[in-house]
Amino acid sequence: MENFKSHFTFSKKQRNGIFLLVLIIVGLQAVYFFVSFSSEDVQVNQDELQAFQKEIDSLRLVEIEKRKPKIYPFNPNYITDYKGYTLGMTNEEIDRLLAFRKQDKWVNSAKEFQDVTQVSDSFLSKISPYFKFPEWVTNPKPKKEYAYKNNNQPKTYTQKQDLNTASATQLQKVNGIGEAYSKRIVAYREKYGGFIADVQLQEIYGLSPEVIERLTEQFTVKTPKEVDKISLNSATIEELVTIQYIDYEIAHHIIEQRTLRDGYQSLDDLLKVKSFPSNKIDIIKLYLKLN
Structure with missing residues (x-):
């Protein structure tokens, strides 16, 4: 204890120090x-300060504009769930458009x-300037006043030209088939390796039933594309989903109904399958067989 106190014992001079x-x-x-050490004589040029502040504000606004998502012209018919979400549409509005399509x-x-989506006027005014419709919609050709007369009389099967070999120029001889439609027909044919049947003309965007009827009076599929048809009564889900317009949900319902019915008796029985795209059955039947 004494050693400890010795450390805190100071002389008079040490205490004074x-x-x-x-x-x-x-x-x-x-x-x-x-005591303030700052200089009170600092002079600030208010004009230069305001000019500098304005420049900063303008740069900030430019950066904000750059970060905003850009909208490019688009066809509203092809709006997806993600596209509609980024545009600011509600789920209900998107669902109405998809159901319509x-x-x-x-x-x-x-x-x-x-009318279809029931979006508000303010939202429509914001996105409608970006709508881009096909040329034939925005600038339709004026209709002739006289009634159309079909000078091309229907031909027999032998007289008709093969739809799988006809050129775009030959297709344009049919009233209602212009350069754009003939190119679409040829492009579809090349994409899928040829037509299987005339019914596939319904897949060509913009072709009306009347034009298709006039077209098939002059052309028909004589050399159909060869297709390995899938047996409806033994196909697996993986095989069914390879067919256009059949997804996994529909394929599941098809097999479920097949089990309940102990097999399909006709391809038209598919019309009774839940969620089946009945308006596309003629296309789907091209890829199926019963046995």
């Missing part, structure tokens, strides 16, 4: 807190888009 050191520290702290119907104006 410590006291003086404490006074110096306290004085310096007081000077630091109460599932009926093979097309939106051909901003007003029709609003």
